[in-house]
Amino acid sequence: MSRQWLKLVLERLPGLTFGSVDGFPSDSVNLLSTLSAGERGTGITPSQARDLMRNRVELLFRVCNRNEDVYRRLRGDPAFYYLVLASWDAEHNEAPFPAGSIEKLVSLFVSARRHNLGGDETGPATALMREIDRFAEMADAVDSTVAPRRPPSLTAPTGFNAARLYGRAWPPVHLSPLEVAVVGEAVTRRKLFGIDREHKGRDDDESTPLYPNDQNGPLEGREYLCWLVLTGTGPASRVGLFPVPVAFADDERRRVWYRPMGHQSRFYATVGEFLDFADAAISRPSGLKSSAKRHAICLLTPWFFDRAELAERALERSETLPTVWRKTFFRAGMALVLTDVDDGEYRAVSDLLGKVGQKFTVVETWTGGRAQNHVPPPAGPRRTAADSVEASAEFITEIVEDPGSWNEKLEERGFELVEKPTEEQGTGSHIQ
Template identity: 35%
Template sequence: MSSDSAILIANPKPCTMKPSRLLGKAIRLMDGFVFESIDELCAAPDSILTPFVKDKIEGIEITPEEARDNLASRVKHAFLIFVQEEDVYRRLRGDKAFYHLMLANWNSDHSAAPFPPARMKELMNLWIAARRRYLVANEHTEACDATLDLTVAVDQAISIIDDIDSTLPTRRTLGLNPPNGLKKAACWPPKHFGPLDVAIMAETATRKALFGVGNKHLMDEEDVPLYPNDQDHPLTARKFLCWLSLAETKPTSKASLFLAPVAFITHEERQDWYKITGHKSRFYATVDEFIDYARDEFRKTGIESKNYVMCLLTPWFFEKSEIVADAEKKDRPIPKSWEKGCFRAGMMLRINRVREPNTSPEYQVVLFKPGLPHYHSVAEPPARRAKQDVWVDRLLDELSAMFSPQEGWIGGAVRTHTYPNSRNCGLDSVEVSSEVIETVMRDPSTFPSTSDEFDTRGYTPIERYSGSQ
């Protein structure tokens, strides 16, 4: 059982207390914290604390003390991660991107898991503010045993935050600490990477695999990550994307690569798949997060300005009931059926900025979507193509709302394929899309730029864009 798991109650009785009332009683037992408007906080429909008393303990009778301990344990775990990632917080000087790392590292199983980054920040700020009020009101900070560990963790976080807030930024970029057993690097990730890039690279497994790698410090060829495939763990895709960006991105690069595979249109969908995926959905990004990233990249000017931004799309077009039925049929855990039987559909999304002198930017969208007639073996099966079409339409809706593209292309094919097959089976769409991304990162000139080139390479116009021909 994880350190932030819900408390299991032996011989449970039916619960007669509303979650909001139980939560209020639990919070009032939190010695060492002073919350404002407890009744309003607990009764709010979207209260950030209610999920911690609703999850596994909903429907059974527990005491307010047990609810308090359960809440304190889960929140403490979040603050311990915060403290553990102090070097990242210092590198980013508290930038909101830090909470993308918290999303990845806080594996909490509650009724609203996982929290999106903004919600994660809201949770931390709530407890920090409550602790500050207590410290102002009380000369001594003794707390009862039930919350002592939590107050210590929150105090450590406050110390880090106050130290950052009280110091001026310097020209020197702080490197992250090396994982155990590795030597400290000069500055890793290199200083030309932005806050969200750093937050994704700092995830524990990714940092361990890639620490020290950069454009001037390449990995040994035998250690270079293979293309992720349609059954791989999302951290495998993250490692590949991070390695590729570290190896190919220079301070003057005009391309940006989003470093997390995008599998969901909205965060609510990521939450919906949290349990089915064995909590792995938290390692996938949403279309909204990619759009925010692309928008920020296109705002850069001067030597840092970007001409295009890319991402790897890895959604899937299965129903949760299919995964559960497969797990029952094969007598294996549901997350294993998701990983091995819920094949991801790989695509590559690229947004190009087309700017004429003294004009507002215009945008072109290119969606590499391997399928018929160029890729018979990697195309989505007929039973799932309609769902893929719906997903793509929703994706294009989101892009239209933010960028109002003047032109778009969909489909496509690689010019040549030389990547060795490592699984004794045919290539899948995730591998092919990863190959396209790597090819473009290594040599941007290989990507089509004119209507004739797009047509020759198997792309067709996206008709919703008025500029399409």
């Protein structure tokens, strides 16, 4: 879309003043153009493009405002936009936007609204204007106040007995901003609200959730990982557990699977997002709420099929693409662990060395292996042995519960040393 066309679209949005489109950076032009575009190859008028943009952005701000308690708990931390990524079920050609792009988009519209209010234009407020004003008011309130000594709890789901918390904040105050944002997502919050190290089950039921398996979707993986974060980590924990299953190498892969998966790809994370989390967790200075981590872990659940094969199977079975993906594109399970060694350097694992090496310096690489004390999965409706996703979840659980000994006797547990990289490999902290 040309800048001139975009200008025609933006001028049709009442209550917003974007200024000169010619001065916009290219990434902002791309974001706004995507929101005002129809299906690829279809021609639309500027007014139709305006309607598409208005509806999509109005939904975006409704999502932000619906999660006001998370925004206030995080005090506007960029991690909030990981929650918006999962909750903004947008339908456009570049969905889902990564969290950083969503933050930039919100800022663009808030600035346009502020510029408009500073001018002479008047008129009745539209639904979009009201949503932006509400968010801006919330952001201003956070920016103008001092953080409370006791972080507020998130809003409890309807029917939850708040007395169970006994005055404790939920989620616990030692969780990182990203962890708060992920457990605050609506579906996960409904299932896990109130769970912590003292209360490990719902409604006083202390049973452990089943490990996710290779036929589960991303929400089941999120539920288990978040449960493990809530029940297995504390302020002094040396384990940073990434609370989202990782299925994509990058944002582009997550985007191209968005529609074939029925928009479910927004609940999965990318390798880069985990590495950013690991970098922050391991390098975090110890403080009153949480200490720096020695281990950063994620659950990898990719699948090794392409979209052409999905389309072919869907045609053969006369089923929708999301249904065929769910039923037949089983996920593979792996765990990626980054460990800080005693001398302050770091160590890493697997075929992901290329991406890991962009942020860390790899000292050793081990692959394979098994849990030290394997426990067969509980009897369930599938009546099958543990698959690779379940086995990986068990391995991750073992590390969270006993982080001090996981990387001892690696060879006895079936691990193989792949390589010892040269000193030139990698540019960041040292990991195993």
